Amino acid sequence: MRYVQIDTQSDPLSKSFPSTEKQKDLGKLLVQELQEMGIKDAVMDEHGYVFATIPGNTDKSVPVICFCSHMDTSSDCSGTNVKPIIHERYDGGDITLPEEGTVIRAAEHPYLQSKKGDDIITASGSTLLGADDKAGVAEIMDAAHFLLTHPEIKHGDIRILFTPDEEVGRGVEKLDMKRLGAQFGYTMDGGERGSLEEESFSADAARIVIQGVSVHPGTAKDKLVSAIKIASEVIDALPKDGLSPETTEDRQGFIHPVRMQGIVEHAEIDFILRDFITAKLEEHAAFLRNIMNMVMARYPQASATLTITQQYRNMKEVLDLHPQVTANAEEAIRRAGVEPLRLIIRGGTDGSRLSFMGLPCPNIFTGEMALHSKYEYVSIQDMYKAVQTIVHLAQVWEERS
The missing domain is CATH 3.40.630.10 (Zn peptidases)
Structure with missing residues (x-):
């Protein structure tokens, strides 16, 4: 008390x-x-x-x-x-x-x-x-x-x-x-x-950093590339019926976005990766990287990086x-x-x-x-x-x- x-x-x-x-x-x-x-x-x-x-x-x-x-x-x-x-x-x-x-x-x-x-x-x-x-x-x-x-x-x-x-x-x-x-x-x-x-769980943290192209919105046609919108597409591309905390239980692992922030030119998404089998963390990271690459392929003027940090095992x-x-x-x-x-x-x-x-x-x-x-x-x-x-x-x- x-x-x-x-x-x-x-x-x-x-x-x-x-x-x-x-x-x-x-x-x-x-x-x-x-x-x-x-x-x-x-x-x-x-x-x-x-x-x-x-x-x-x-x-x-x-x-x-x-x-x-x-x-x-x-x-x-x-x-x-x-x-x-x-x-x-x-x-x-x-x-x-x-x-x-x-x-x-x-x-x-x-x-x-x-x-x-x-x-x-x-x-x-x-x-x-x-x-x-x-x-x-x-x-x-x-x-x-x-x-x-x-x-x-x-x-x-x-x-x-x-x-x-x-x-x-x-x-x-x-x-x-x-x-x-x-x-x-x-x-x-x-x-x-x-x-x-x-x-x-074994646990890693993941961060995707997206670099967009900022242009005045009045002259932005065919030039502006919004990092905010790209980040939203990455989130939307995650599975809806699995691989998330709200759809898993027991020993099932997940990829979970925990924070997103950004402006047109720059956006960041923080994820946590979790699994009871440590080797599967690499699979989750690869899955996330594939999603990022798939989305970024539609925006050749922008760029993105994925960084994985070990948390605990x-x-x-x-x-x-x-x-x-x-x-x-x-x-x-x-x-x-x-x-x-x-x-x-x-x-x-x-x-x-x-x-x-x-x-x-x-x-x-x-x-x-x-x-x-x-x-x-x-x-x-x-x-x-x-x-x-x-x-x-x-x-x-x-x-x-």
Whole structure:
């Protein structure tokens, strides 16, 4: 409730790191609270990463594990002046929020219906809540406090990591892995209770830059070539019945235009390319290039370039080499009284990139649902189970070492 009221929205158009300085406002508070718990090495670096260590209390040689959540919230919906509300003992029906006539309709949120009797946190109707991923932040903080005040629970060294800019795909771009000093990790950034995700999209970004010909419209006949219109034709040439987020599911990939801007002389289109099979990203890029070339063939006076930038890769490629990481998480979820639910992520987390940076890192549930919207909600009881899972996971690693 306290964390979501701090505006930490990241900015996908910013060139700085972190993309917004206000993310550090939460980081400073977390460092203060960690230090008040007794964690002396809690610190935030110049990039906005928060590091802390829960010292081990066992004689065994236990791998250092890390629990990670991101502090920023999505730019898809306002994160300013968030007013969290607790709806105690949810009755299973629609939840009417006090602002903008926003109603979270039970029929449109099947998981919410299964939370009858739980205490549900929402925003007030005009902003997102920020449970993505401040639910994860709160759960890690609560688990840290529990472990520090219950020394009878044996565990190895545990590293805590809070990151900025996950929502803009740059969450671990400046992370010092040596400073982190962990061998295995877990992002707390999943959805429904029991979910455990070890498979994510592989992702590339694509940008088409179009150079048109600008001429005064009064004398433009047979001379002017509008980059804006060419960009529109490229978008219109994309498939209508497939290869898009709105027409795919499960492990199907897509090409998705996310931003277009321009003037007559110059236009740019940004795309995201996604697939669970990394090799298919090249196919998607080739498909997009063919569309661009087909459209540009009609405009010999104009030109266009396509640039592909790698974003992240399917973390399963790494996690398959370290099966104990996921197996230990499944055991911890069971000990929390929940049946593990293996899911795939039609997206990515910091764990996707961390896995390829040397920290195998699946994703564990937090309870956050209806992300990036005014309809976002989280069950307090789901959050309790996530905290229990973290505590049990620390124990499992100690026991199995």
